[in-house]
Amino acid sequence: MKQEPKKVLDARQEARRRRRRRRRIVQTCIILAVVLLLVLVGALVVLHIIGVQAAKKGEATSFLAVKAIQVEGETRYSAEELIEQSGLYVGQSLLAVNKVQAHDSLLRQFPYLSRVEIGNAAFDTLAIRVEETPVVGVVKLAQDWMVMGENNHALELLTEETLPKGTLQIIGATLTGEEIGKTLLDDRSLRICQTLVQAAKQYGLKNLTAIDITEKTNISLRVGKSLQVVLGNETNLAVQLQALVATLPTLYENNGEDADGRLDMTAYADDNPENDKSIYTPADLLLPDNTVTDTTTDSTTAADGSESTDSGESTTTTTAQAQQ
Secondary structure (H helix, E strand, O other): OOOOOHHHHHHHHHHHHHHHHHHHHHHHHHHHHHHHHHHHHHHHHHHHHHHHHHHHHHHOOOOOOEEEEEEEOOOOOOOHHHHHHHOOOOOOOOOOOHHHHHHHHHHHHHOOOOEEEEEEEEEEEEEEEEEEEEEEEEEOOOOOOOEEEEEEEEEEEEOOOOOOOOOEEEEOOOEEEOOOOOOOOOHHHHHHHHHHHHHHHOOOOOEEEEEEOOOOOEEEEEOOOOOEEEEOOOOHHHHHHHHHHHHHHHHHHHOOOOOEEEEEEEEHHHHOOOHOOOOEEEEEEOOOOEEHHHHHHOEOOOOOEEEEEOOOOOOOOEEEOOOO
């Protein structure tokens, strides 16, 4: 058997020695990294425990501490009360900051808030970002009124004495509960109210003061101080609001801006435009049960302002074609 040259054997042995050295170096580095990682984790755990204990006592820490807290967003609540109720404070250990707990606490304590975010404006600066839900109106309860937000949450309980003037009143809605911060209206009542409020904004009806959905098949509105608008069922509410906006100028021209009575727009509840008309009856011709008294003259006013007088009840009729 032929023996390998000595130089070849020496080269192979040297290569094996280099590989062993590299393995030892890699193993040593891994061990050192694991030790350093364990030391770091241990230090962080200790700092976290110290921070949590300090947070429970409301004490400040000197290492990795919160230097400032800022509040961002338009809200009726002061920055001071938001920070206080969040449980966050200057000097608190950054390792002990519980953002989820602060978020939940603010939403629970401040019902007008619809969105809360807790973040870092800088490494040592916390930012509380808040957003309020717009107020839709007030919902009639058995005795008092409940402020309702666009998120369908109950926001604040009001009495007749504390009820703000000009606030949209929602009467006869079906409630899911009356707890502050929780859902207020059931799905059907919410759908009707949202449709009417959105249509009022879309078509520019600015003096809508009340929505009465006591009977879901006989929905009515109050426009201004005393004009009752009867819509009927919920089939065509947006179209009826559009027609109402087109009808009001003629009605006010013929009966004055403070027109007091009932405007029947139930003809717009179906999808047949040939039936579309609105009938106005002055208040002095309405009985307590909202029916019409018997009279000897009938004054009818069309959209073009022409008038006719016949025997029968006295009503003013205004016809307006809703644009589809």
